[in-house]
Amino acid sequence: MLTIRPLATSDCLNELTALLHTSYASLAAQGWNFTAVDQPVHVTRERLAGAQGFVAELGGRLVGTVAVRGPKPAGEAYIGDPSPPLYTTPGTAILSQLAVHPDCRGQGVGERLIDAAEAWARAQGFAQIALDTAEPAAALRRRYERRGYITVGGVQWQGKTYASVLMTKALSAC
Incomplete structure (x- = not known):
C-alpha cells in the first residue's frame, strides 16, 4: 500500500538523493x-x-518525493542563482524536487505528492503555489496545467541547458 507522509529526520538523505x-x-x-x-x-x-x-513509500521503499516551502527572502539565492521575484512574493509557496521512481510512474504517485504539498501550503495560509520546469518539457508543463497551474514567466538558470517556465496556481481556502 502506498503511503504519503512528511519527510522524517530518520529518513536517509543518501537514499532520497x-x-x-x-x-x-x-x-x-x-x-x-x-x-x-x-x-x-x-x-x-x-x-x-x-x-x-513529503515522501511516497511503498513496501518500506521510498518511491517518490516533493518539497514545498514559503517564499524566499529577497536576495536569497535559489540553487546558486538570484531568486526570481515570484519566489520572493509574500503568500507564495514554492514546490520543488518532485520525483517518482520510474517503476512507479503512471500510478498516481506524483499526483498524490502534489496534493500533499498543495494541502500543506493551503494549511499554512499561502495564497498561491509556484514552481519552475524546463520550457521544452511539454509533458511536464501539461501535467501542471491540468492541475490548474498557469505560466506566468520564464527564467534562465545559470548553467542549465534549457530555459525554464515559471508557473503558479491559486490556492483556494478549502
Whole structure:
C-alpha cells in the first residue's frame, strides 16, 4: 500500500538523493540538466532547509518525493542563482524536487505528492503555489496545467541547458 507522509529526520538523505537521480535520469537523457539529475547529498539537504518534504513509500521503499516551502527572502539565492521575484512574493509557496521512481510512474504517485504539498501550503495560509520546469518539457508543463497551474514567466538558470517556465496556481481556502 502506498503511503504519503512528511519527510522524517530518520529518513536517509543518501537514499532520497539516489531516488532523485533515478527519477530525473530520463530528463537527463533528453539533455536537460535539472539540478536533481546529479545533485550531491549536501545539495539535497540545502534544498530541504526551510521546506516541508513529503515522501511516497511503498513496501518500506521510498518511491517518490516533493518539497514545498514559503517564499524566499529577497536576495536569497535559489540553487546558486538570484531568486526570481515570484519566489520572493509574500503568500507564495514554492514546490520543488518532485520525483517518482520510474517503476512507479503512471500510478498516481506524483499526483498524490502534489496534493500533499498543495494541502500543506493551503494549511499554512499561502495564497498561491509556484514552481519552475524546463520550457521544452511539454509533458511536464501539461501535467501542471491540468492541475490548474498557469505560466506566468520564464527564467534562465545559470548553467542549465534549457530555459525554464515559471508557473503558479491559486490556492483556494478549502
